[in-house]
Amino acid sequence: MDSYYNPDDLGKFSDMAKDAPELGKAFFEYYGKVFEEGALTEREKSLIALAVAHAVQCPYCIDAYSKDCLEKGSNREQMTEAVHVAVAIRGGASLVHGIQMRNSADKMTF
Amino acid sequence: MATITKIPLFEESLKKSGLFPLKASGISVFQMNLGRLCNQACKHCHVNAGPNRKELMGSEVIESCLLVLEKSDIPVVDITGGAPEMHPEFRTLVERLKKLGRKVMTRCNLTICVEDGYGDIPEFFKKNSVEVVASLPYFKKEETDRTRGEGVFEKSIDALKKFNEIGYGVDGTSLTLNLAYNPTGLYFPPPQSVLEADFKRELGKRYGISFNKLLTMINMPVGRFAEFLERTSNYGSYMEKLAKLYNRSAAGNVMCRNTLSVNWEGDMYDCDFNQMLDIKVNHGAPSHINGFDAELLNDREIMVGLHCYGCTAGSGSSCGGATANG
Numbered sequence: 001m002d003s004y005y006n007p008d009d010l011g012k013f014s015d016m017a018k019d020a021p022e023l024g025k026a027f028f029e030y031y032g033k034v035f036e037e038g039a040l041t042e043r044e045k046s047l048i049a050l051a052v053a054h055a056v057q058c059p060y061c062i063d064a065y066s067k068d069c070l071e072k073g074s075n076r077e078q079m080t081e082a083v084h085v086a087v088a089i090r091g092g093a094s095l096v097h098g099i100q101m102r103n104s105a106d107k108m109t110f
Numbered sequence: 111m112a113t114i115t116k117i118p119l120f121e122e123s124l125k126k127s128g129l130f131p132l133k134a135s136g137i138s139v140f141q142m143n144l145g146r147l148c149n150q151a152c153k154h155c156h157v158n159a160g161p162n163r164k165e166l167m168g169s170e171v172i173e174s175c176l177l178v179l180e181k182s183d184i185p186v187v188d189i190t191g192g193a194p195e196m197h198p199e200f201r202t203l204v205e206r207l208k209k210l211g212r213k214v215m216t217r218c219n220l221t222i223c224v225e226d227g228y229g230d231i232p233e234f235f236k237k238n239s240v241e242v243v244a245s246l247p248y249f250k251k252e253e254t255d256r257t258r259g260e261g262v263f264e265k266s267i268d269a270l271k272k273f274n275e276i277g278y279g280v281d282g283t284s285l286t287l288n289l290a291y292n293p294t295g296l297y298f299p300p301p302q303s304v305l306e307a308d309f310k311r312e313l314g315k316r317y318g319i320s321f322n323k324l325l326t327m328i329n330m331p332v333g334r335f336a337e338f339l340e341r342t343s344n345y346g347s348y349m350e351k352l353a354k355l356y357n358r359s360a361a362g363n364v365m366c367r368n369t370l371s372v373n374w375e376g377d378m379y380d381c382d383f384n385q386m387l388d389i390k391v392n393h394g395a396p397s398h399i400n401g402f403d404a405e406l407l408n409d410r411e412i413m414v415g416l417h418c419y420g421c422t423a424g425s426g427s428s429c430g431g432a433t434a435n436g
Binding site: 070071073075 | 248250252253293295296297298299300301304305308
């Protein structure tokens with residue numbers, strides 16, 4: 001194995017239903033429904049997926065949703081802003097825990 | 111060329127959807143490709159056109175085309191290239207076509223309108239009521255210049271303003287200015303109506319530009335774009351995706367069913383893409399303009415190949431944009 005990640009594996013995603021067909025069917029149906037046009041447009045959902053893909057650092061998802069965003073009509077500027085949303089939330093999540101640090105420190109010091 | 115093993119022959123897909131053999135249903139668009147000379151050399155160009163190309167339609171071929179049109183009732187003539195405006199006989203050809211009472215549409219790369227010697231092209235089009243289909247990959251500079259070359263976006267915007275100033279693409283006039291969009295890479299076009307709304311909003315807001323319709327086109331695995339697919343090892347996956355998205359409705363509406371395409375040498379093809387692949391009209395129909403026979407050509411069997419999946423994927427693709435609902 002050259003790498004834990006192989007781009008061709010993305011095309012085998014549906015193989016995950018093979019040994020748990022009911023769960024697989026339920027998941028993939030749900031997945032498809034989630035990305036259908038609803039209160040949010042397909043384009044908005046794709047941009048959210050791109051941002052989440054960066055937050056969870058999934059190379060398959062980044063590859064898939066970069067292309068999907070372009071095919072839904074988003075441009076690089078919008079996609080880059082979406083990534084910054086993920087970055088801000090990840091960074092902000094760390095920083096806001098700093099309050100816990102401050103609370104702990106307050107308890108331990110005069 | 112990379113081997114593709116995972117996709118069915120196009121004929122098989124047609125058979126499954128009851129469309130084989132694919133037949134023409136008359137000729138309503140007579141497409142004349144005047145040659146490969148162009149002031150640009152775009153990355154997605156299926157014609158491999160550029161400033162150094164020498165192929166140009168000769169006077170005899172032009173005369174033969176005009177003779178055919180004179181004797182037929184084909185309503186629309188679609189002039190393409192290269193940059194067709196660079197052909198020395200372009201203007202007289204347009205004037206003669208108008209005298210024949212035909213609707214003339216032309217494929218314009220926009221930048222030609224700001225080159226020396228071509229600045230009056232918009233006015234010339236207006237005078238002859240030519241319908242303009244202008245190429246613009248995107249409403250932003252970065253994406254446009256990446257596909258068409260540095261500086262193209264600004265020139266294109268200047269040209270579009272010129273067209274608007276004389277009434278093209280403006281409400282209340284009959285001067286049609288449509289824009290043609292190709293993706294700036296390996297991906298497929300967004301839905302035509304969605305992207306048209308983006309283009310109208312952004313071009314209006316940023317530059318005060320208006321136009322009639324946006325025509326979205328899939329990048330065809332032909333010419334310079336096919337070379338790009340090969341070079342980046344994406345040919346197989348691109349073809350597989352095209353085939354996977356085969357849409358019966360788009361297949362039924364392919365442009366070759368009502369178009370005849372003539373190249374600079376007078377050879378006849380079912381479409382501009384077959385022209386670039388040199389797959390001439392066949393199945394017993396004549397393949398040169400000098401042998402034009404309306405009876406044989408009107409219901410000819412179309413010559414197909416794997417590249418035809420480019421016109422039948424998803425919402426479909428044609429010189430007139432999407433052909434079906436995805």
